[in-house]
Amino acid sequence: MSMESDQSPLQIRIHEPLCAVFRRRLKAEGQKYTPERAQILDAIIKLDDVFEAEQLQDELRRSGFRVSKATVYRTLKLLQDAGIIQQVLLDAEQARYQLIYGRTPRDLLIRVDTNEIVSIDAPELTELCERICREHGLALQGRRFQIYAAGD
Amino acid sequence: MSMESDQSPLQIRIHEPLCAVFRRRLKAEGQKYTPERAQILDAIIKLDDVFEAEQLQDELRRSGFRVSKATVYRTLKLLQDAGIIQQVLLDAEQARYQLIYGRTPRDLLIRVDTNEIVSIDAPELTELCERICREHGLALQGRRFQIYAAGD
DNA sequence: GTCGGTGCAAATGCTTTGCATTGAT
């Protein structure tokens, strides 16, 4: 009923650049917004897809930046903590990541024959998740949904 | 039209013991049904849950068997190929596994506060998966669905 | 008796960490 109240402290400014979000978060934690971190976030935005640490480093190199693996991994962790990216688990070999800030879905359709990955939109999934949590008396925190399919 | 034909060679005998399934598969591939492999499958059945390689080895030890990690991993791979178990990806740290042969669901509800894992039953998910694949003109191969939730 | 299987220890590959140096604030 009190929909106008300010119970939730997070006011998302929809079109705020991601780098500003990241910068703010870092400042709040007493951490620094370095060129490396800025470049890594830029590269992630350019990739605009599910990516692995190595691909990210490649993209950085392509843009003319050399960042060490150590820094890549450290920054990926920071970005996860900031809620900007999320791990995507496709297999046990290595972790992948995906931009999630300001985006609703991260449900994936994975073509096992071509390794192509497509985002799918399934609003009823959210309802389903909420219903299941309600039945268990729990609060929904998130979900991971992947469909594996092959062509023709 | 020729539904009575023997196009599909697999005739699943519903209550056939898993070890028989495994044994048959191994024989078909010219591989051997060793005590280690039998014990590993037994231990998996006893665990009856999502498990990691280390837990499996512990269960084996508890039953009085010493099997090397190498053999554990090699057998886990065989069991996956045989369609008896499946990897469950909960985090990037390590792989987990789960018995799937003869079981429909492997959808999980994960309590982030207690790390408890519960299987959930959601038949409408299957329909959803099939519909999405149909829309993309692809054949459904499998799915991975996990809900993350917290108590109270 | 033959191959395939096992254990061991070494190798692998992704990810993390210790440390001296560099740099954002």
Place this chain on the structure above:
DNA sequence: ATCAATGCAAAGCATTTGCACCGAC
């Protein structure tokens, strides 16, 4: 100037592999 961040190389850890010996068929 300070304190966190970087790069490098070494360490960690789950998983895989090479090889000599063993055992299921």
